[in-house]
Amino acid sequence: MPTAAGAQGRAGGAYIPRQLWVEEPAERRRMPDPVRTAAVRAVLIMSLTLIQAMVAFLCTLAGSWLAFPLVIGGVAGTVVATWSVLDVWVTRQVWNQRHGVVSVPSSTARRMRRERRAAKRAARARGRREARIRRRGAGGLSRA
Numbered sequence: 001m002p003t004a005a006g007a008q009g010r011a012g013g014a015y016i017p018r019q020l021w022v023e024e025p026a027e028r029r030r031m032p033d034p035v036r037t038a039a040v041r042a043v044l045i046m047s048l049t050l051i052q053a054m055v056a057f058l059c060t061l062a063g064s065w066l067a068f069p070l071v072i073g074g075v076a077g078t079v080v081a082t083w084s085v086l087d088v089w090v091t092r093q094v095w096n097q098r099h100g101v102v103s104v105p106s107s108t109a110r111r112m113r114r115e116r117r118a119a120k121r122a123a124r125a126r127g128r129r130e131a132r133i134r135r136r137g138a139g140g141l142s143r144a
Helices: 004-008 033-062 067-099 107-136
Strands: none
Touching: 033 067
């Protein structure tokens, strides 16, 4: 008698092996390459800084002479880690500005687009009016 687990692997009597890896659609889009590079760099720098801080703490507890240089290095590492996180943020902002990843236009952009459309509409109407006048034969001798 087949069990519930065995029935899952069968369809119409044929055995279908269960897959180990099932691809699911991503919920969020992938980060752009420069932003991802900056993020990876920031994570590496932060992890090294945390390791250095832990070693400095342990050297301080042990009373080692390495404690002072490591603490100074830890402070410098904290500054560098903060800088790298800011670099991720700035890189992301620059990417968004250059590639226009703005989902909702600002009110000024809307206003400018509305003005451009009105100007195009007026130019088309003027062109149609001039074409209609030319078709009627205006500008020539009167027929009366």
